[in-house]
Amino acid sequence: MSILIVADHHENKLAEATAHVVNAAQQIGADIDILVAGEQVEAVAEAAASLDGVRTVLKADHAVYAHQLAEPMAELINTLVADYTHLLAGSSTTGKNILPRVAALRGVPQVSDIIAVESAETFKRPIYAGGAVATVSNNAPLKVVTVRASAFDAVEASGKADIKPLETAVDNALSAFVSEERAANQGPELGSARVVISGGRGLGSGENFKLLDGVAETLGAAIGASRAAVDAGYVSNDMQVGQTGKVVAPELYIAVGISGAIQHLAGMKDSRVIVAINNDEDAPIFKVADYGLVGDLFEVLPEFERQLTA
Amino acid sequence: MKILVGVKRVIDYNVQVRVRSDNSDVDLSNTKMAMNPFCEIAVEEAIRLKEKGIATEIIAISIGPKGAQEQLRTALALGVDRAIHVQSEEQVDSLDVARVMASIVEEEKPGLVILGKQAIDSDNNQTGQMLAALTGMGQGTFASELEVGDEQVTVIREVDGGHQTLSLRLPAVITTDLRLNEPRHARLPDIMKAKKKPIDARALEDMGIERTPYLTLERVETPAQRQGGVKVGSVGELVDKLKNEAKVIS
Numbered sequence: 001m002s003i004l005i006v007a008d009h010h011e012n013k014l015a016e017a018t019a020h021v022v023n024a025a026q027q028i029g030a031d032i033d034i035l036v037a038g039e040q041v042e043a044v045a046e047a048a049a050s051l052d053g054v055r056t057v058l059k060a061d062h063a064v065y066a067h068q069l070a071e072p073m074a075e076l077i078n079t080l081v082a083d084y085t086h087l088l089a090g091s092s093t094t095g096k097n098i099l100p101r102v103a104a105l106r107g108v109p110q111v112s113d114i115i116a117v118e119s120a121e122t123f124k125r126p127i128y129a130g131g132a133v134a135t136v137s138n139n140a141p142l143k144v145v146t147v148r149a150s151a152f153d154a155v156e157a158s159g160k161a162d163i164k165p166l167e168t169a170v171d172n173a174l175s176a177f178v179s180e181e182r183a184a185n186q187g188p189e190l191g192s193a194r195v196v197i198s199g200g201r202g203l204g205s206g207e208n209f210k211l212l213d214g215v216a217e218t219l220g221a222a223i224g225a226s227r228a229a230v231d232a233g234y235v236s237n238d239m240q241v242g243q244t245g246k247v248v249a250p251e252l253y254i255a256v257g258i259s260g261a262i263q264h265l266a267g268m269k270d271s272r273v274i275v276a277i278n279n280d281e282d283a284p285i286f287k288v289a290d291y292g293l294v295g296d297l298f299e300v301l302p303e304f305e306r307q308l309t310a
Numbered sequence: 311m312k313i314l315v316g317v318k319r320v321i322d323y324n325v326q327v328r329v330r331s332d333n334s335d336v337d338l339s340n341t342k343m344a345m346n347p348f349c350e351i352a353v354e355e356a357i358r359l360k361e362k363g364i365a366t367e368i369i370a371i372s373i374g375p376k377g378a379q380e381q382l383r384t385a386l387a388l389g390v391d392r393a394i395h396v397q398s399e400e401q402v403d404s405l406d407v408a409r410v411m412a413s414i415v416e417e418e419k420p421g422l423v424i425l426g427k428q429a430i431d432s433d434n435n436q437t438g439q440m441l442a443a444l445t446g447m448g449q450g451t452f453a454s455e456l457e458v459g460d461e462q463v464t465v466i467r468e469v470d471g472g473h474q475t476l477s478l479r480l481p482a483v484i485t486t487d488l489r490l491n492e493p494r495h496a497r498l499p500d501i502m503k504a505k506k507k508p509i510d511a512r513a514l515e516d517m518g519i520e521r522t523p524y525l526t527l528e529r530v531e532t533p534a535q536r537q538g539g540v541k542v543g544s545v546g547e548l549v550d551k552l553k554n555e556a557k558v559i560s
Contacts, residue, residue, distance in 0.1 A: 104408060109524050127431065128430070132327055175449070246470070252556075273556045291552070292539070
């Protein structure tokens with residue numbers, strides 16, 4: 001058994017999700033390698049090499065892999081996987097973009113967004129926006145799997161794996177990077193924050209989202225949003241929590257002005273403690289909240305911030 | 311330019327799914343079905359491209375049970391020109407769906423393929439990427455904006471950290487995200503007219519597709535339900551509970 005993990009990284013920084021994917025890989029078996037492909041990724045490769053349980057980091061440093069475009073990434077991975085039984089990546093937008101392309105090139109299926117490893121070929125994954133959980137077995141020669149990072153703990157970073165440079169460069173005439181607009185979010189990463197505070201349509205405007213800032217800063221929380229708030233243009237898409245956005249499972253999730261559609265619950269219901277603040281006492285969010293506060297968020301939030309800092 | 315769009319018949323997004331008592335699968339009998347919301351966005355985008363004079367013909371394809379013709383009729387009422395239904399009463403894995411679509415791409419030679427980024431039943435998010443690989447096309451997944459030129463398409467993609475803009479050589483595969491557009495509703499006269507538009511019905515077995523044998527659905531369960539907790543009467547009580555009962559803040 002041997003497992004290749006495709007590392008996700010941005011701006012020369014390894015995504016935190018990778019340490020969670022290594023944990024999932026350890027539950028599958030030994031001999032875990034990580035592929036770091038990109039342009040000038042020395043620091044990323046070193047971070048990946050420090051993750052416990054990693055045997056070798058394969059470093060493909062070439063301009064064609066910049067921004068990890070799916071077409072050259074899939075070509076590269078296709079040249080590497082013959083010796084592996086498993087190919088893993090986090091279910092980030094990067095993993096979701098690249099892995100199915102590799103699977104199709106290899107003629108094998110993909111098991112998406114697993115939340116548990118039952119055996120080397122059997123996995124659990126949510127379907128129907130988390131309304132059901134499927135146990136799926138995959139006996140393909142190469143098992144292609146994306147991993148929901150929030151369902152696995154991160155491994156420690158006390159190791160020192162070898163870094164092996166790859167000289168493989170592929171052609172890419174299909175796609176070209178034009179530009180990137182990174183959201184200027186301060187504070188911790190939504191997917192790995194210990195506390196998340198999310199706003200919904202109840203906030204009423206993008207300006208009012210600033211009301212969440214004080215509480216977020218006090219608690220060291222990341223700020224999320226419901227689909228309704230993103231669709232209304234209050235905040236950017238990268239903040240969306242839910243079935244088709246980010247899935248989070250923090251210690252504490254605070255939903256403010258969010259009614260709690262099943263699509264939103266799919267993205268946060270595995271949080272340890274859920275708080276709901278909403279003026280509609282019948283809102284479905286209260287059915288999953290450990291602590292519900294019925295009230296006007298415009299009065300509750302400033303008071304909440306005041307009492308937290310008191 | 312011809313555009314091929316994918317249409318999947320799925321459970322209505324407002325309906326909570328039930329699991330069969332023998333845990334073999336979900337139970338969709340007597341369940342309200344609808345077009346996958348991301349496919350609606352794909353259909354809408356194709357129609358807008360036709361309205362702008364970029365698309366000349368829109369073909370919708372659905373791979374699924376007989377009932378999927380309902381969703382194809384909806385697509386035809388919205389402005390799709392003709393439809394292809396590849397019938398299978400069994401579940402078809404993403405890779406096999408992609409293989410069927412690749413054979414239709416070979417046949418129709420569309421300039422652009424637009425699919426939903428995921429179906430809200432299986433939540434796989436695979437088919438578009440797989441189709442792009444099988445046909446050797448570039449892929450613009452999770453698209454929130456498209457600009458179609460003569461030889462390339464510029465795609466703005468919704469990615470974890472914000473937005474990414476790519477330029478893809480045509481033909482290409484696009485998968486839709488939520489913010490690409492707001493789909494229109496079909497008008498009654500168009501629904502009537504759509505009944506006369508052609509649906510080319512075929513059986514999956516006749517497509518000459520090699521089926522993927524690798525996946526087995528072992529079991530489907532209802533996840534542990536979260537118990538609702540308590541309502542607190544004040545902010546003070548909330549802070550107290552979080553500190554002293556849940557011990558989640560200090």
